[in-house]
Every structure is written in C-alpha cells, then in structure tokens.
Amino acid sequence: MKYKLLGRSGLKVSELCLGTMGFGTDxxxxxxxxxxxxxxxEFAGAGGNFLDTANVYQKGTSERIIGDYLANQDRDYFVLATKYTLKDNQTNPNASGNNRKNMMRSVEESLKRLKTDFIDVLYLHIWDDITPIDEVLRGLDDLxxxxxxxxxxxxxxxxWMVAKGNTLAELMGWSQFIALQVEYSLLxxxxxxxxxxxxxxxxxxxTPWAPLGGGALTGKYLKGDTGRVKPxxxxxxxxSERITKVVMEVADELGVSAGNVALQxxxxxxxxxxxxxxxxxxSQLKDNLKTTSLILSDEHLKKIDEASAVPxxxxxxxxxxxxVRINSFGGFYDRVEKRS
Structure with missing residues (x-):
C-alpha cells in the first residue's frame, strides 16, 4: 500500500485502515x-499500518487483542486509533459521554488494554449534545x-459542531481535529x-465506517447470506439491492469483486x-486489499454515481x-431576475 497524510498533519498512514470492531467474540x-x-x-505485510478500534469494541477485547499483538511488534510502525465516549463499565454516572472526566478515565483504561504508553489518534466517538466543545478540545489538547x-x-x-471546534482550536492554539469518521458508502x-x-x-x-454497507455492497445478501443485518x-x-446490482455489474465488467468497486x-x-x-x-481482508490496484473509469464512476445519488x-x-453560476455575478442575477 501507499501512504497518505492524515488530515493537516505530517502523520503517514496506509491508504486503507483496518477496522477491528470484530476482534473478539464477546x-x-x-x-x-x-x-x-x-x-x-496480513495487513502489515501488505504495508498497512493504520489500525482502528474503540474502548467498547467487543467489550474491550478488541483493544486487548491489539495490545497483545503489538507487544511483539514494532509499536512505532503502527498508527493506532481508538475512541472514547461510549460506556465501557457501570461504575459511575460519568463512565460515558464526552466530558473531561470520562475522557481521562477512558484513555487510561485504553492504554492499559493496549499495553502502550500512547495512542496515536484519539477519536471522540459520538457527540453527546451535552458537553461544551471547549471542554472537549482542552481535554484532548492536555492529553x-x-x-x-x-x-x-x-x-x-x-x-457545524466540528467546524466550531476546529475554528475555536485554531483561535486558542489547541490541537485541531485532523480526521472525521462517519458512516459513508454507496448506501x-x-x-x-x-x-x-x-x-x-x-x-x-x-475515514468512513461501514464503507461496504455492512457487507451489503459485496452482494452477499443478494446471494442468500442473511447475515446479522435485520431485513x-x-x-x-x-x-440497496438496486444499487448493489449496479456495483456488481461494474465488478463483472472489470473482473473484480463488488467490494473492490464500492471501496474504490x-x-x-x-x-x-x-x-x-x-x-x-x-479472506475478507485479502479481497479488500486488492482495491488499491483498481482504478475506475469516468464511465463507471458516472454509472455508479447515478444509481446511488441522494438529494x-x-x-x-x-x-x-x-x-446558477456562483462564480459569475451576472449569470447568478440573470437567474434571480427570471425567477422574479
């Protein structure tokens, strides 16, 4: 794999990130x-160095497995990302949320499970609509x-909250958010x-999560695999079936998997x-790694885009x-005049 800079930083990460929510069976x-x-x-052998986990994945077992693995590896080779926010125990009312107390506690627990002295990238996992953004930013900057x-x-x-946070961080000289993780896929x-x-x-x-729509874009549900997703x-x-069929058509034309097409x-x-x-x-990872050698034509991109576009x-x-010509003063006002 090639390496890319993560956001406005000098941090070099692999062009695919390995998601580890399924590490463990808890x-x-x-x-x-x-x-x-x-x-x-397999991931590291292909040049992958970017690992993504969270304090709550498999009730903490994901972090523990990664910690056991990294104990026998070159820790500095890997860029390890984890998250805080969601409740990972029942000990106190502040064992969840974006507040500073939970942030500090959660990070200390993650460091123990990961058997490391530092976390490369710490995500706020989900906005709680309670904690002031300046409390979050100051806590992250202190860490x-x-x-x-x-x-x-x-x-x-x-x-709007992320934008407010990065603007405030720039003003105050605090560390800004360099990556945004959201659900994003053709579905x-x-x-x-x-x-x-x-x-x-x-x-x-x-850094999109569920980029294959929970596996739907691989075509497995069309092939009879019921999986864990509710009907x-x-x-x-x-x-989703209509979009997946288009992805599969493109994949057949190129001789690759539908998952490769959806990721690319x-x-x-x-x-x-x-x-x-x-x-x-x-086998799932090996197939996903093939994505890095695929380039979609403009025609294929257009076909997929038209099938999946949303308002x-x-x-x-x-x-x-x-x-409407945003960059053309006259053109824009011509449109306004016609409407009036």
Whole structure:
C-alpha cells in the first residue's frame, strides 16, 4: 500500500485502515485472537499500518487483542486509533459521554488494554449534545501535551459542531481535529450534504465506517447470506439491492469483486478518504486489499454515481441548479431576475 497524510498533519498512514470492531467474540460474533493476529499480520505485510478500534469494541477485547499483538511488534510502525465516549463499565454516572472526566478515565483504561504508553489518534466517538466543545478540545489538547495522545480526531458529530471546534482550536492554539469518521458508502451518501464539504474545507481526512454497507455492497445478501443485518434495514431493501446490482455489474465488467468497486468508488470522490475495512476472516481482508490496484473509469464512476445519488437538499441542490453560476455575478442575477 501507499501512504497518505492524515488530515493537516505530517502523520503517514496506509491508504486503507483496518477496522477491528470484530476482534473478539464477546458480543456473540467476531474473530478469535488467533484469527485476529493472522489478519493483522496480513495487513502489515501488505504495508498497512493504520489500525482502528474503540474502548467498547467487543467489550474491550478488541483493544486487548491489539495490545497483545503489538507487544511483539514494532509499536512505532503502527498508527493506532481508538475512541472514547461510549460506556465501557457501570461504575459511575460519568463512565460515558464526552466530558473531561470520562475522557481521562477512558484513555487510561485504553492504554492499559493496549499495553502502550500512547495512542496515536484519539477519536471522540459520538457527540453527546451535552458537553461544551471547549471542554472537549482542552481535554484532548492536555492529553496531547502529556504525550498520552498524539493527534485528535472526531466521529459521528454534526458538521457545524466540528467546524466550531476546529475554528475555536485554531483561535486558542489547541490541537485541531485532523480526521472525521462517519458512516459513508454507496448506501449512505448523506454526509455529502454537509460533513464531507466541511472536512474538505478544514483539510480533514474522512475515514468512513461501514464503507461496504455492512457487507451489503459485496452482494452477499443478494446471494442468500442473511447475515446479522435485520431485513428492514436500509442495507437490505429495494434501494440497496438496486444499487448493489449496479456495483456488481461494474465488478463483472472489470473482473473484480463488488467490494473492490464500492471501496474504490469512494477513494475517487475528490477528497481525502481512507476507508475503514473491517474483517473477521482473512479472506475478507485479502479481497479488500486488492482495491488499491483498481482504478475506475469516468464511465463507471458516472454509472455508479447515478444509481446511488441522494438529494443534497438546500442549499446543495440550489447551488447545482442549471444556470446558477456562483462564480459569475451576472449569470447568478440573470437567474434571480427570471425567477422574479
């Protein structure tokens, strides 16, 4: 794999990130430790160095497995990202949320499970709509100054709050968010309305989770695999099936897997994007790694885009309306005059 800079930083990470939510079987599914080790070996052997986990994945077992693995590896080779926010125990009312107390406690617990002195990238996992953003930013900056965290990032948070946070951080001289993790795939393109344009503006790398729509875009549900996704899920409805069939058609034309096409589509969308590819089987990772050698033509991109596009709403669709020329003063007002 090639390496890319993560956001507005000098941190070099592999062009695919390994998602480890399935490392462990505490939630009734996933990969055991031996299989998880094999997956990480394969990933590292292909040049992968970017690992993504969280304090709550498999009730902490994901972090423990990674910690056991890294204990016998070159720790500095890997860029390790984890998250805080979600409740990982029942000890106190502040064992969840974005507050500083939970942040500090959660990081200390993650460091123990990961058997490391520092976390390369710490994500706020999900916005709690309670904690002031300046409390979050100051806490993250303190952890960075202490050397326990190297970079700050954010996940599953409204675009306006992320924008407010990075603007405040720039003003105060605090560490800014360098990456944004959100659900994004051909089945979930709504981040194109606000989140992705915001990330581009601030030079943030987008690290999509569920880039294959929970496996739906591989075509497995069309082939009879019921999986863990509920039938009424938007990953298993008429729209998702229609989109997946188009992806499969393109894949057949190119002689590659549907998953490769779905991943590469997002990597060619004109913004810094590093998909998080989860795997509980070695075969899944091996197939995902083939994505890095695939380039989609303009025709294929157009075909997939037309099949999966979502309304941008206002003002996105307004900006795209025919005859509106944002960069042409006269053209814009010609349109206004016609309307009036």
């Amino acid at each position: 939630n009734g599914w996933g990969a055991d430790a031996a299989t998880s080790f094999d997956i990480m070996d 960075i100054r202490q050397g326990k965290v190297t970079y700050a990032a954010i996940s599953d948070t409204p675009a 979930q393109r709504t981040p194109e309305r606000e989140l992705i344009p915001m990330a581009k503006h601030f030079g943030m790398t987008v 009424e899920s938007n990953r298993r409805n008429e729209n 589509w997002m990597r060619q969308q004109g913004f810094s994007c590093i998909p998080i590819v989860g795997a509980t089987k070695l 941008l709403g206002f003002p996105g669709d307004f900006f795209k309306e025919e005859n």
